Amino acid sequence: MSAQPVLQAFRGPSAAPFRPSHLTVLPIPDCEPTPLPQGERPATPDPRYIQGSLAVDFRREGHDVLFGPQSTSRQVLPDPELWARRLITAILESMDGLRPANQLGRWVAPDLRDQIAQSGVLARQRHQRPGGPLHVRAIRVCEPVDGVAEVAAVIGYRSRVRALALRMSGVDGRWLITALEIG
Structure with a gap:
């Protein structure tokens, strides 16, 4: 098969061969x-045949600047208290096993949500009864930086008075809990 007939077909019948x-x-x-x-290894590898490595960022902070989570200013966020x-x-109900932890997915960081879900599973496995109604006795909000709120609360829970501290960060137009401590 020759390329000439194909090329002539594209160039037209009057074109020169x-x-x-x-x-x-x-x-x-x-x-x-x-x-x-067989069985030999070179003393030094040949630099012409060393394969390079691809730089991959597995950290959670390695999000795309345009399409990853975006920090939000305090002016856009609702009242933190x-x-x-x-x-x-909602968090304490999930820890008691009364509420699925997946309901908190939008407002709680994934690692904290997993910890809350685990304590809810343990509470259900122990057939732990709820400790009665929850009362937030006092709450104090401090905003150290724009878009970040640190909350300290005194709660009445399971016939005890307990302390709770959490940190909320403004992400994608909503508050996201990034740290939680219950005393």
Whole structure:
């Protein structure tokens, strides 16, 4: 099969016949390293055949600047005290096994949500009864940086008075709990 009829078909019937110029055919270069004799290793590796590595960032902070989580200014976020009261109640209900921890996925960091879910599973396995209603007795909110709120609360829970501290960060237009301590 010749390339001339195909090229003439594209060039049209009145075009002059195609005459290729002189082509030189070169052999394919050998890119493979020479095999080593059985059982021998070279003292130093040949630098021509060292494969580079791909830099991959597995940290959670390695998000895309445009499409990853975006920090949000305090002016756009709702009142942190009201959100803290609601989220404290929801977190403690999840830890008691009364509420699925997946419901907190939007407002709690993934590692904290897993810890809350684990304590809820343990509470259900122990057939632990809920400790009665939860009362947030006092709450104090401090905003050290724009878009960050640190909350300290005193709660009445399971006939005890306990302390609770959490840190909320403004992410994608909502509060996200990034740290939680219950005393």
